[in-house]
Amino acid sequence: MTAHFNEMYQNGAVRAPYARLEGWTKAMPAELRHLKQAEAEALFRRIGITFAVYGEGGDPDRLIPFDMFPRVFTAQEWARLERGIKQRARALNAFLVDVYGRGEIVRSGRIPARLVYQNDAYEKAVVGFVPPKGVYSHIVGIDLVRTGPEDFFVLEDNCRTPSGVSYMLENREIMMRMFPDLFRENRIEPVDRYPEILRRTLASVAPQKCRHDPVVVILTPGHFNSAYYEHSFLADMMGVELVEGQDLFVQGEYVYMRTTEGPKRVDVIYRRIDDAFIDPLCFRPDSMLGIPGLMDVYRSGGVSICSAPGAGVADDKAVYTYVPEMIRFYLGEEPLLMNVPTWKCAEADDLAYVLDKLGDLVVKEVHGSGGYGMLIGPTSSAAEIETFRGRILADPGNYIAQPTLALSTTPTFVEQGIAPRHVDLRPYCLVGERIELVPGGLTRVALKEGSLVVNSSQGGGVKDTWVLAE
Amino acid sequence: MLSRTAANLYWIARYMERAETAARLLEVGARISLLPSAQGYRNEWDSLLLAAGSSIGFRAKYGEAVPRNIESWLFFDRDNPSSVAASITSARENGRIVRTALTSQVWDALNGAFQDLRDLERQPRSGLELSRITEWTMRQCAMMRGAIDATLLRNDGYNFLNLGYYLERGDSTARLMDVKYYVLLPKIEYVGTGYDNYQWTTLLRALSSHRAFHWAYGGEVTASKIAHFLILNPQCPRSLITCVAGMNNHLGRLAKLYGQPTDLQARVAALQSQIEGLNEDMIFEEGLHEFLSRFIIETADLAAMVHETYLSGDMR
Numbered sequence: 001m002t003a004h005f006n007e008m009y010q011n012g013a014v015r016a017p018y019a020r021l022e023g024w025t026k027a028m029p030a031e032l033r034h035l036k037q038a039e040a041e042a043l044f045r046r047i048g049i050t051f052a053v054y055g056e057g058g059d060p061d062r063l064i065p066f067d068m069f070p071r072v073f074t075a076q077e078w079a080r081l082e083r084g085i086k087q088r089a090r091a092l093n094a095f096l097v098d099v100y101g102r103g104e105i106v107r108s109g110r111i112p113a114r115l116v117y118q119n120d121a122y123e124k125a126v127v128g129f130v131p132p133k134g135v136y137s138h139i140v141g142i143d144l145v146r147t148g149p150e151d152f153f154v155l156e157d158n159c160r161t162p163s164g165v166s167y168m169l170e171n172r173e174i175m176m177r178m179f180p181d182l183f184r185e186n187r188i189e190p191v192d193r194y195p196e197i198l199r200r201t202l203a204s205v206a207p208q209k210c211r212h213d214p215v216v217v218i219l220t221p222g223h224f225n226s227a228y229y230e231h232s233f234l235a236d237m238m239g240v241e242l243v244e245g246q247d248l249f250v251q252g253e254y255v256y257m258r259t260t261e262g263p264k265r266v267d268v269i270y271r272r273i274d275d276a277f278i279d280p281l282c283f284r285p286d287s288m289l290g291i292p293g294l295m296d297v298y299r300s301g302g303v304s305i306c307s308a309p310g311a312g313v314a315d316d317k318a319v320y321t322y323v324p325e326m327i328r329f330y331l332g333e334e335p336l337l338m339n340v341p342t343w344k345c346a347e348a349d350d351l352a353y354v355l356d357k358l359g360d361l362v363v364k365e366v367h368g369s370g371g372y373g374m375l376i377g378p379t380s381s382a383a384e385i386e387t388f389r390g391r392i393l394a395d396p397g398n399y400i401a402q403p404t405l406a407l408s409t410t411p412t413f414v415e416q417g418i419a420p421r422h423v424d425l426r427p428y429c430l431v432g433e434r435i436e437l438v439p440g441g442l443t444r445v446a447l448k449e450g451s452l453v454v455n456s457s458q459g460g461g462v463k464d465t466w467v468l469a470e
Numbered sequence: 471m472l473s474r475t476a477a478n479l480y481w482i483a484r485y486m487e488r489a490e491t492a493a494r495l496l497e498v499g500a501r502i503s504l505l506p507s508a509q510g511y512r513n514e515w516d517s518l519l520l521a522a523g524s525s526i527g528f529r530a531k532y533g534e535a536v537p538r539n540i541e542s543w544l545f546f547d548r549d550n551p552s553s554v555a556a557s558i559t560s561a562r563e564n565g566r567i568v569r570t571a572l573t574s575q576v577w578d579a580l581n582g583a584f585q586d587l588r589d590l591e592r593q594p595r596s597g598l599e600l601s602r603i604t605e606w607t608m609r610q611c612a613m614m615r616g617a618i619d620a621t622l623l624r625n626d627g628y629n630f631l632n633l634g635y636y637l638e639r640g641d642s643t644a645r646l647m648d649v650k651y652y653v654l655l656p657k658i659e660y661v662g663t664g665y666d667n668y669q670w671t672t673l674l675r676a677l678s679s680h681r682a683f684h685w686a687y688g689g690e691v692t693a694s695k696i697a698h699f700l701i702l703n704p705q706c707p708r709s710l711i712t713c714v715a716g717m718n719n720h721l722g723r724l725a726k727l728y729g730q731p732t733d734l735q736a737r738v739a740a741l742q743s744q745i746e747g748l749n750e751d752m753i754f755e756e757g758l759h760e761f762l763s764r765f766i767i768e769t770a771d772l773a774a775m776v777h778e779t780y781l782s783g784d785m786r
Contacts, residue, residue, distance in 0.1 A: 046578065046581070047574075223563075223566060223567045232567075232569050232570050233570075235570055236569075236570035241472050241475075242570065243472060243474075244474065246474070247472055247473070247474050247783070257472060257783075258472065258473040258474070258782070258783020258784070259471055259472055259473055259783055260471045260472075260473055260476045260626060260630075260724075260728070260780045260781075260783070261471075261728045261730070262783070262784075263783065
């Protein structure tokens with residue numbers, strides 16, 4: 001059994017960032033803790049922060065379990081992460097502009113052509129088009145894990161429409177409401193500027209043809225979507241309209257929304273629906289969520305779409321392995337954040353190694369997400385491993401493998417009191433005219449003892465994430 | 471404002487008012503049926519379903535009009551799109567979609583009603599007094615109105631909410647009055663008797679206007695005084711004239727806000743001056759039922775025009 005790095009206790013002593021939290025937990029009897037937990041839940045319900053799960057029976061409005069024990073970073077730790085995250089966001093965007101343009105990185109032989117050009121996420125419809133300010137991915141969610149005091153690894157990049165930022169903001173609001181003393185005692189960097197920065201970022205990539213103060217909207221698949229709360233929350237915080245496909249239409253060279261005063265022009269669309277659905281004339285013809293003709297307007301500079309169609313090719317799990325190479329190639333810098341060592345089953349040597357060590361590795365589908373379609377070797381039965389072996393052999397190119405990381409833990413409230421549970425971190429980097437990052441992110445926690453899966457769809461919870469001021 | 475947002479707001483109001491109407495109908499029915507009559511309770515409850523416009527749906531599901539089934543149908547049954555439960559659920563779903571156009575007080579009132587409703591649905595029916603659930607409904611509707619009036623910006627969304635309220639309420643008052651027509655239809659000789667007056671009083675009670683009526687008119691309760699009160703008196707908060715004037719007011723505010731006069735408002739203004747020119751004798755001359763039917767049809771036409779004018783977002 002590997003020793004897991006505990007972010008609060010090290011060699012029996014409390015690490016500095018958590019110093020003031022020990023007294024706080026000690027002073028909280030079990031009854032008070034239960035009371036507070038119930039209060040937090042009631043607050044979440046009242047605000048309406050649920051993630052709707054339809055079609056599975058049970059309560060359609062479920063709460064993501066919220067753990068009141070905060071996760072803390074020092075200013076120094078964060079400064080390092082911030083540099084690494086921004087570096088990565090720059091490189092990913094440079095890569096996107098390149099592969100839809102001249103493809104220098106492929107020509108130079110640093111990344112295989114088929115991985116890019118035959119990727120399902122590569123949009124031929126936008127080849128040769130450079131979005132405003134050369135930005136494809138405006139909100140880059142980078143999933144990080146920690147294995148030691150100085151060791152952070154990037155687990156994956158999310159360049160399309162990473163979700164969860166509303167939890168970052170609401171977790172903080174609720175913590176401040178319930179434990180104001182904690183915020184007086186600790187100097188915690190605020191995160192509440194996020195919506196303002198997001199709006200500025202979106203406005204900064206208005207299309208060339210827009211000569212006025214840009215009209216920004218958020219495009220949602222609708223109120224049945226599990227992240228609908230987040231869409232409406234962000235629209236509200238930014239003061240922009242939350243639209244569905246049916247609210248927009250194309251006329252001439254522009255996109256308009258249907259309003260009570262008649263049609264109104266839209267300049268920037270922050271879409272929370274996939275490429276495949278945004279325009280039935282260009283992509284899936286059966287999409288009821290999109291706007292016919294949108295891509296024509298987009299390519300002629302009449303509207304901006306965030307993230308830009310085609311951005312998905314950069315966050316593919318097979319492309320992920322080349323991100324350090326991108327950083328060197330485009331920025332001439334050494335990567336500040338490490339990738340998790342990854343074996344590509346598409347390559348014969350790697351495949352042989354993976355099949356040999358299947359019981360020790362984590363194997364993921366290249367295009368999978370949400371913790372589905374993966375094998376965690378050490379916690380799987382022999383039969384499960386054999387079944388998975390068959391699947392890998394049938395389509396090796398669809399899989400990558402990584403060592404099981406010794407994910408760090410933070411103290412978490414559990415039934416019996418406080419116990420260490422594994423966590424990860426998703427900060428949200430905003431890319432427009434400038435690159436910005438609010439000090440914080442979403443910490444997801446695997447609530448089951450020993451579990452390494454933090455996804456909310458599989459029993460994960462969330463925590464408030466603090467960055468201490470210097 | 472997005473047309474769809476306006477539509478959601480307008481329908482929140484219509485559904486909440488509709489929930490209240492269902493509860494008021496239940497109350498009228500319960501009170502009328504306490505009075506011994508030649509036909510027994512059945513006739514009264516039947517008339518209630520006719521007025522609710524859901525007689526066919528009820529019969530298809532339950533057959534005989536047994537009070538318990540009617541209670542279920544008008545309060546809990548989601549197969550009845552106008553039941554209290556269905557209306558509150560629809561109002562809340564519309565609210566969830568436009569959560570950002572509501573203040574947290576309005577959302578709390580709406581969501582609170584929905585959460586309470588789910589609790590009510592889990593309780594055994596035998597333990598639920600009819601008066602408790604009708605009062606509960608009216609209280610929820612009142613809290614919602616209060617939250618809207620106390621906290622919402624007086625912007626276009628506020629006007630669309632109120633437009634929905636007045637339109638639905640006018641329709642509801644007309645339908646509730648029309649119950650009388652169905653109840654009295656078989657025995658025209660009841661008109662003007664004590665039985666007749668008792669029913670009118672019951673109707674007033676159901677509209678929470680019993681005391682107000684006595685303050686305003688005094689003396690004997692007569693059909694003509696009540697028709698005046700519920701149709702022509704601008705002091706009565708639920709009278710047809712109040713509702714039409716309310717629609718006119720909010721349509722006027724929208725037209726001014728958008729700098730765009732509409733045919734819709736012209737038509738509502740015409741309806742208002744037409745009703746203002748009436749007296750109760752003229753109404754009874756036409757026939758109360760005929761007059762009310764005409765009003766209900768006019769309301770449906772106005773609703774269609776509201777959609778066309780503001781909720782479709784097309785080029786005008």
